[in-house]
Structure formats: structure tokens, C-alpha cells
Amino acid sequence: MRLNNGAPWMACMALAAAWPLLPAYGQQKRPIRPKPDAAPAATGEQSAEDDTRPPEGDAQAAPGTAASAGGKDTRLTLEDIQRLRRQRMTAEEVAEKVAEQGRAFEVTAEVVGQLRRLGFRPAQIDAVKESSAEPLTPGKWLTTGSQRRNQIFNEMKQVAAKSRAAVEPVQSQHATLWAGKDIQPVYLPDVQKLEKFFHTKCAEPIRSGLDKRSTHIVLLKDRAEYEAWWRAMFDLFGEEFDEKDNSGGANGHFREQVLKYPVFYWWDLRAISLGELRLDWAHRDVAYAMGNMYFSQLANEPPRVGPLQTGFADGAETVVCGSPSVMTSWVAYHEQARVLGEDRRPWGLLVQQRMATNQATPLGELLQMDNTKMSQPHYAEGWTLVGLLNRQPAKFGKLLLAMREGGPELEAIEKVYGWAEKKLAKEWRAYVTGQTSKKR
Numbered sequence: 001m002r003l004n005n006g007a008p009w010m011a012c013m014a015l016a017a018a019w020p021l022l023p024a025y026g027q028q029k030r031p032i033r034p035k036p037d038a039a040p041a042a043t044g045e046q047s048a049e050d051d052t053r054p055p056e057g058d059a060q061a062a063p064g065t066a067a068s069a070g071g072k073d074t075r076l077t078l079e080d081i082q083r084l085r086r087q088r089m090t091a092e093e094v095a096e097k098v099a100e101q102g103r104a105f106e107v108t109a110e111v112v113g114q115l116r117r118l119g120f121r122p123a124q125i126d127a128v129k130e131s132s133a134e135p136l137t138p139g140k141w142l143t144t145g146s147q148r149r150n151q152i153f154n155e156m157k158q159v160a161a162k163s164r165a166a167v168e169p170v171q172s173q174h175a176t177l178w179a180g181k182d183i184q185p186v187y188l189p190d191v192q193k194l195e196k197f198f199h200t201k202c203a204e205p206i207r208s209g210l211d212k213r214s215t216h217i218v219l220l221k222d223r224a225e226y227e228a229w230w231r232a233m234f235d236l237f238g239e240e241f242d243e244k245d246n247s248g249g250a251n252g253h254f255r256e257q258v259l260k261y262p263v264f265y266w267w268d269l270r271a272i273s274l275g276e277l278r279l280d281w282a283h284r285d286v287a288y289a290m291g292n293m294y295f296s297q298l299a300n301e302p303p304r305v306g307p308l309q310t311g312f313a314d315g316a317e318t319v320v321c322g323s324p325s326v327m328t329s330w331v332a333y334h335e336q337a338r339v340l341g342e343d344r345r346p347w348g349l350l351v352q353q354r355m356a357t358n359q360a361t362p363l364g365e366l367l368q369m370d371n372t373k374m375s376q377p378h379y380a381e382g383w384t385l386v387g388l389l390n391r392q393p394a395k396f397g398k399l400l401l402a403m404r405e406g407g408p409e410l411e412a413i414e415k416v417y418g419w420a421e422k423k424l425a426k427e428w429r430a431y432v433t434g435q436t437s438k439k440r
Helices: 078-086 091-101 109-117 122-130 146-163 184-201 223-240 250-260 279-298 307-321 347-356 376-389 393-403 409-417 421-438
Strands: 168-171 176-179 216-220 263-266 269-273
Touching: 078 091, 078 109, 091 122, 091 184, 109 122, 146 168, 146 176, 146 216, 146 223, 168 184, 176 184, 184 216, 184 279, 184 307, 216 223, 216 279, 223 250, 223 269, 263 279, 269 279, 279 307, 279 393, 307 376, 347 376, 347 421, 376 393, 376 421, 393 409, 409 421
Parallel strands: 176 216, 216 269
Antiparallel strands: 168 176, 263 269
């Protein structure tokens, strides 16, 4: 079932206040509930035979929003744009809406003239030109089918009922937030802010994103509710978490670790005990969780979690909170939890100073690491590297798809960007130096 951020993400890094770091949270060193192994369609789309109807109680997309999982085309036409301007929506807001939903027209010279007459400035016309001509279809590029996603959603409902936790599902376009009704309005805007960023600033497959049936953030109010929820999960679906034919105690150790820490994540789930976190930290963790699930599901990564994935997740945190800070670590059987670092420098400055003193991790080494070995500098380096790569959103989207093929990440980057390791290192250094110097 389950367990397992472009240039704007770097904008605040040099001026961001140093964030007091909390301990990293435990995670097992092996895949517990492996992802479905369905192969993606050649185009990345679901097959025509998939039943894409949402589960019972799943609201369809409202008029004027992006396409629903059912595939309704809600791209904006030129007539829609004219209507929105008559309704006094600003040209900038209209351009952003086109970027999110896509456009159902070609931007010819005649259309450019019409947009000018409607009050669009050159930068806004360029944004309309660069917007996708395809509708936004949540879950379009996932490798799971609709039946599997419905199964995951139904299992989540069973766990919530058995645990008696005071959580109810509320859904955005791409995720389901399980929380009390008083908590939902506090954190749902974070999810929606990220989704809007992914829609407007990122390319496919990130733009179409995830399916809310298989993307879950569970917010439990305190330790008692958190433990009850996990015990219900283990009672109902414990065999899906266990390593087969294990007689060495690792399965029991894994369950102990899950209950020990206030946060646990995997490829389609983040469970958080809110009572054990500061409010501001919980916002950070929700944002990081969204980024983590976007990367792991769209890149179809194996259980290894490396600097590109953590960098993307920390970028999502930056979109919501202005600076990155969350780090995660797998806790392996017989191994002690690691201290990942307590350097209070802003991460961009940390990486710049490491580069200035020739301490930056060589990219060939960095991109082979995973979070069984990564420490704070590696998380910061991964975050800046993703910031560089997502300056070209279309290529970054292709990189996630290329990573599905497996193989070294350096090779995937060279294939998509045309940058061998030496060129990538040069671009990375220039990006970090340029971003931090701008903020002085």
C-alpha cells in the first residue's frame, strides 16, 4: 500500500534566518511496502481501459479549475480570457490562470494583438505563450492504475475508522489531507499553494502531478492518536510492512521506530504527530512531504532517497516557508539514529562557503549518496542543485521521467541537459555564487 523546488526556490536562501533544526525522523533502510511495479505507458499516460472515476465522496473539479481525474478539458479559450477581463480579473491573474490550466488556442500574431488590447503587457503575453496547450490531468504520468489508487484510498479509510482518530479526509486536486475539521483549514492552504506553484512554474510530469487517491498526509493531534493510527495500520495491513522471511528482529525494530518518532513518511504517505511539533515546523513538514511524494511517485524512484529527491522536497518547503530545513534519515536495524547537523547558516550560504573552501562534495560522489549517509551539507547541496536544474522546467520534468529508466543520475542529467559532470559542476558553482551574491 504505502510507505515507503526552479529558480524561485533559491530566491530567499541568502537572507533566510537560520532555522533551529530538530532531530531527523526515523525510517527503515529497506522498502517496507514497495510501490506497485506496473510499467508506465509509453507516453506516461494511463491506459484507456483505466477506470478514472474518483472514489465515493470524491468531489469533481469545480468549473474554472484544472481538469479533473476524469479528463474534462478546462483549458482557457480566448473567449474565456476576454470574459475574465470583463469580470475585472487583472491581466497578471489571467496569465497565471492560463499557466495553471493550459490554453486551448494558438498564440498567433493576431492573438498577441488581441491580448495587447486586453491590457496584457509583454511579460504576461510571454507567459501565455509559454503555457501548456494540454489540459492539466491529475495523476496523468503515474505508473499506478486507477484500481490500485482506489485500493490505497479505501485502505486509508479503513485505518482511520479502526484507529478512531479524529481525522476526516479533505482533498485538494492532488492530495488527501486527513485531519480534524479544526486542523484542515490550517494546513490545506499549504498544499494548495504548492500545487499552484507546480502548475504554473513547473513542466510535465510535475504540472499534472499526483492523484489524491494515492497521496496522503495524515495529521494526528497528539502522541496517543498517532500511536493508535499506526497500530491500526499494523493490525490491518501489517504484512505489507514486513520483510519476508525475516527472523532477525528487523520487523519488530521497524515498528518500534515508527512509533518512536513523531513523523514517518514513504512514497505515498506522511503521518505527523502535531502535538510533538511546533506549529511552524509542522507547516514545513507538510510542505516537505508533498515535495517528497511528488518526486518519488513521478520519478518512480527505487527505495533509495538521494540528494535530488531531498533537494526537491526541501524546495517545496522553501515555496511555503521561505527557506529549507527539513532533513530525514533512514534508521536501519542495529544502527543508531544519526545527528545530521546543526549548522545554523542559511543553506545557500553554507554551500557557497563550502565551494569557496573547496569542501563541496564532488557531484559524482554526491549523486551516489542516499539518506542513510547524508548529513546537513549534502541536503543543502542537493537543494541548490535542484534549484539549478529546475531553472529549465521542461528539462527537469524530462529528467524525472529519465530517472525511471534507472542508471546513474549523472548520466540521466547529461542525457537531458547535455552537461557532463565537469560542465554540471561549473554551472552549479555559477548558480550558487550568483544567487547568494544577489542577496547581499
